[in-house]
Amino acid sequence: MAYLIRNVIDGYHDLMDNKSDPRVNDWFLMSSPFPTLCMCLSYAYIVKVLGPKLMENRKPFDLKYILIFYNLVQVIFSLYLFHESAVAGWLNHYSFKCQPVDYSRNPLAMRMAQGCWWYFISKFAEFFDTFFFVLRKKNDHISTLHVIHHGVMPMSVWFGVKFTPGGHSTFFGFLNTFVHIIMYTYYLVAALGPQYQKYLWWKKYLTTIQMIQFVLVMVHAFQLLFIDCNYPKAFVWLIGLHAVMFYFLFSKFYKKTYVKREKKVKVEKEQNEVKPKSNNIGICFTTQTALYEKTNDVKDMSEGYTSDGNRLRNRVFIDNPRA
Known part of the structure; x- marks a missing residue:
């Protein structure tokens, strides 16, 4: 091992001193x-x-x-x-x-x-x-x-x-x-x-x-x-x-x-840039739909209900003035 180390050291000095x-x-x-x-x-x-x-x-x-x-x-x-x-x-x-x-x-x-x-x-x-x-x-x-x-x-x-x-x-x-x-x-x-x-x-x-x-x-x-x-x-x-x-x-x-x-x-x-093919934005509540779009495709809800605190009331009845 000592011989190997000595060879490495000698080779290094030879490289730096004589080959450079x-x-x-x-x-x-x-x-x-x-x-x-x-x-x-x-x-x-x-x-x-x-x-x-x-x-x-x-x-x-x-x-x-x-x-x-x-x-x-x-x-x-x-x-x-x-x-x-x-x-x-x-x-x-x-x-x-x-x-x-x-x-x-x-x-x-x-x-x-x-x-x-x-x-x-x-x-x-x-x-x-x-x-x-x-x-x-x-x-x-x-x-x-x-x-x-x-x-x-x-x-x-x-x-x-x-x-x-x-x-x-x-x-x-x-x-x-x-x-x-x-x-x-x-x-x-x-x-x-x-x-x-x-x-x-x-x-x-x-x-x-x-x-x-x-x-x-x-x-x-x-x-x-x-x-x-x-x-x-x-x-x-x-x-x-x-x-x-x-x-x-x-x-x-x-x-x-x-x-x-x-x-x-x-x-x-x-x-x-992609535009939706349908005007239906997919919002769950129909009253919010009108805030985002104007369309004739939105249909009346036949089975919509809301609450006035004590009882459920039919949404169609409330929203339809003709009823």
């Missing part, structure tokens, strides 16, 4: 995966357990101006990351078919590596999306999809920066930062107030864009399983399977939020 990219080893949070892992686990505990418990007997915070500032910063940050990934590779000299990692200290290679590290940092900044939900007591927004998406990403991106800060898998970050420009613009407009809700009709399409993103990442990643490319297959599977997982999670959210809701609204609308 030496350019990033001294960068913040890149020497070990454990600080990132601890922050991801802490995030999940805070947003699912500690935060809601602390807010249980408190009023929700009004964070309007903080949210406006935060979302504006996220839009600008996403624009910067998209620009860096485009200039350093994807809209410059990168191949969409096969792009190995350039581990040199070439200025463009270093620019892409630094862009990857900033993208990694951005995943921690996105924790505040959920923290704001907690402070505003929007616990119904803290879904399994939301927590998994935000909690898993920093750890996944850490491995990418540590071993492959550039090349084929950065296509995911290239697309993701573009989607985040759109997403945080939506959140920014939403944070401005109810008077701007009329400009947010495209919320449904935002989820669709996110799903298209994951399909493109899947196709782009898994193509390397069928062609020869000097790129680690482990990261092909890592990125590809992440895209598959997030696609199905977002697809489930889409169906639950939009498809089922639209069907429900359609059914309710159809039910409201």
